[in-house]
Amino acid sequence: MAIRNIRIDDDPILRKVARPVEKINDRVIQLIDDMIDTMYHANGVGLAAPQIGILKSIVVIDVGYGVIELINPEIIEQKGSQTDIEGCLSLPERTGNVERPSYVKVKGLNREGKEVVIEGEELLAVALCHEIDHLNGVLFIDKIIEE
Numbered sequence: 001m002a003i004r005n006i007r008i009d010d011d012p013i014l015r016k017v018a019r020p021v022e023k024i025n026d027r028v029i030q031l032i033d034d035m036i037d038t039m040y041h042a043n044g045v046g047l048a049a050p051q052i053g054i055l056k057s058i059v060v061i062d063v064g065y066g067v068i069e070l071i072n073p074e075i076i077e078q079k080g081s082q083t084d085i086e087g088c089l090s091l092p093e094r095t096g097n098v099e100r101p102s103y104v105k106v107k108g109l110n111r112e113g114k115e116v117v118i119e120g121e122e123l124l125a126v127a128l129c130h131e132i133d134h135l136n137g138v139l140f141i142d143k144i145i146e147e
């Protein structure tokens with residue numbers, strides 16, 4: 001396991017679209033482990049692979065109930081709305097209010113290649129949406145609502 005450098009601010013890789021993972025090999029497993037290490041080291045609640053310069057569709061999240069790792073995640077259902085303040089490890093100087101669904105259901109693969117479905121409300125719904133946005137080159141500052 002290793003801590004990787006988090007790309008920040010105007011780094012162009014943050015605006016690129018990540019590619020789906022075709023094969024879960026040792027490098028992918030190593031990458032996931034490094035992402036988890038890097039997220040905890042930075043005291044974050046989530047991290048997407050592009051944030052460490054890797055354009056692969058992988059996110060890790062821990063909103064306080066243990067780590068969730070998702071390969072090729074996609075939102076398959078969403079309901080309601082909530083607005084709360086967000087920040088991002090890649091935008092250390094910025095915060096702002098963002099509207100998100102109050103509930104999301106996300107499908108992805110775990111490191112064994114098995115399909116997993118995660119349902120999230122409150123902060124977990126926010127984190128799932130925020131991290132999946134990263135895979136599409138979207139940052140929370142694109143969605144800030146003026147109060």
Ligand code: NI
Pocket residue numbers: 087088089090130134
């Ligand atoms: Ni972020």
